Amino acid sequence: MPATLTQLLAQTDLGLRLLTPAGSAALDQPILWAHSSELADPTPFLSEGQVLLITGTPDDVEPYVARLVAHGIAGLGFGTEVVRDGTPDALAEACIRHGLPLFEVPYRTPFIAIARFIADRVAVDSYARSTWALGAFRAISLAALRPDALGSALAELARQLGHPVALVGATGAVDRVFPAHALDAAARASLVAAAEPLLRARRRAGSTVLLGQESFTLQTLGAAGRLRGVLAVGGDALDPADQQVVTGVVALAGLALEQTRATDAARARLRTAVWRALLAGDPATAAVVAEPVIGALPAGPVRLALFAGASVDAAAEWLELHPAPFFARDGDDLVVLLEAGAVADDLATRFDLRAGVSAPASLESLRAALAQASASRDRSSAGAPVSAFDDLAGGGMLGLLHTEDARAVAAASLAPLADEPTLLAILRTWLDHGGVYDAAARDLGIHRHTLRTRVAEAERLLGRDLTSFPARADLYLALQLVP
Template sequence: MPATLTQLLARAELGLRLLTPHSAGDPDAPLAWAHSSDLPDPTPFLSPGQVLLITEPPEDAEAYVARLSAHGIAALGFGTEVVRAGTPESLVAACTQHGLPLFEVPYRTPFIAVVRFVADRVAADAYARNTWALRASRAISLAALRPGALGAVLSELSRQIERPVALVGADGAVARSYPAGAVDARARRALAEAADPLLRSGRRAAGTVGTDAGPFALQTLGAAGRLRGVLAVGSEGLDAAAQQVVTGVVALAGLALEQSRAADAARSRLRTAVWRALVAGDTEVAASIAEPVLDALPQPPFRVAVLAGSGVAAAADWLESNADVFFARDGQDLVVLGDDTVPATLAGRFDLRGGVSSPAGLAGLPTALEQAAAARNRATADDPVASFDDVAAAGMLELLRTPDARAVAATALQPLFAADPTLPGILRTWLDADGVYDVAARQLGIHRHTLRARVAEAERLLGRDLSSFAARADLYAALRASA
């Protein structure tokens, strides 16, 4: 361990004498270094935890000591018989008042002897901690060779650093913790809540959180875009050597989790094969493949959801552990068979967009897939998972609300807008009135002959006869799409 003031004063060969009460400061706090300076204000050149050695009495002892105390200086040593005999009483009083330990250094003791004692202990402590870090890292590396490598690594880490360690899985729940019982239910909830935004970000990140079990440092595991979990390590009092060991474990834990990716990839390919067999109508083949590994196929009726977005891979990982539904990757899409609650959860958690079909059975999967794809085109930021039931209820004309339809409508109606921007609105009112001039004229507040003239003008501008149903329907669709 590093030097302390108690150890420094105990060195008989140095002949140091404490002048302030033993209650002043913390005599057992580690000393970072010892430094000598007779500057009026040496604090810009000092760090907290250091010992300052002086020979020149300060002009204003109270202000001088106040600055040192506020800066976090651990102790002050005054060398006697260099500038004056004995230590000034004003300096003793100021140090006592501010709780700064003050000791007297006799003339026969050079400051370098005090500095060397502190430096030797600091160096010895650093060597000891580095040696410990090497031994701890070796023990953890050997643990990685045992069966259940991830659990063995985390357990050994907890034992070496004497702190609790927990692993939050990709699903956002605390999967395991060490030592057993060190993380209670409330602490587990706090860790899960703190890990959730890190996992949602999809990027490598770190954070901290306070719990009933003490503060924890959090570090994501896995590559950006496909995080495998979050490592939570009790962080209270961890020094640089312990943090070095934790950094090594982050790499080992990430590697252990990545080793399971091959199995996950195989399951993903199997799910895709089962899904494509279902869509092709090979239900018996799909069931025979799925049931031994993926459990039974869903029972109808169910809805088909098609989801897309950058978080599809993470969503599939989450489904593997958290949902009792059939799902599969189909190209860049994620297909889910179940109710409409799971797709909504995935969209909110992983920023996905998609659509949900009407209730269907296994025989109707191709149609349900088309419905889900059509509904996905209606998804918005406010409604990230659109329902085909809502699309069907809105009618055929609602399908005109697409960029392509608006572009075609704008081109078709451009002659009308160029001639008179009010003309499209007049035509819309006329068509809404089923082409009855008297009714539409009253709604517009104009004479029916004026309305007939405006309709005739529109026919001339568009180059088409609006007396047929087909022409009126086409114009009405363009007006609806441009609205």
């Protein structure tokens, strides 16, 4: 480790003398460097953990020492017989009050000798840590040659660091922990909660989380858009050598996890082939192809869910890593066969997708189910990302017309009556009664001849003959679509 004041004071050839109480914990803190400065406030030019060397007495001793302590200065050395003999009592008293170690440097000891001792120790420590890092990564690389390459590498990383290491898979669950019992159930739950937003973001990122009494550094694995997991490494303060080893393992783990993508791509192509066989009305062939690799197909009836969005690839990867019903890519879309009664809301919410769900269908009638799901998805919205065909069918044929285009046409056809709200109400009542004048007139509380006159007025304004069923049906639909 780097030099400490205890080690520095022990160098008899330097002749240093401690003027503040011995036994202070501050004497064993690492010293990163030594600087000399006679400025009234040298702190802007110093870093935490350094030693300051001076020869003159500060003008305001109390605030001077307070600033050094607040800045994290490790110790203060006073060179005697340069400006004055001995160390000022006021300076010693202020250092004692503030807990700042103060030592006296004799005239025969140049400040450069102190700086050289500290620099040599820093260099030795840096070399030792670099050597350790090389040895640690060599051990990790050898461990990666074992059958369970990833698990062996992570276990060796935990052993080298002396801190626990955990891997959260792309599914969001804790995949493995080293040592095996390093995290209890509560810590595992907290780790999953901390990793979840990183995986959801689908971009490379890192964070920290406190699990029990230990801080963990989290780092995503894999490329942006197709993350393969999150690596969690324990340790409150990892030094550069530790970070170097962890960075190497992140790359190694990412490579190991990325190698599974070739297998995933082959499985995706097989799923697409099975889906095409199902669409062709050949579930027997589809079942034979699917069984050895992706398992048995659902027996039916099933609901076909059709998903679209920028994250369908991520959704497919997530389904591949979870126990899930049959799914496949269909061009830019994702198809999932759900057991009757299941819903697709969770997948749509998790990956910000739009989806349509068909009515229950057999495996032999999936082409019709696909059309239903497509029609339903076209009516999904940001507020309701999943649309079910059952709801669409419940609205009858009129429900299919509730689109922006249909409403625009309806508004245009009724524009001549825009200033006649009473006439619009009369037409709605008349058509609700099937165009029967007597029944509609009684409901409106007017004479049937008056009603005939008002309908004739509407025909004149609209430029349409309302004696035929198609004309009445068209008007009825327009009135339904325009409030």
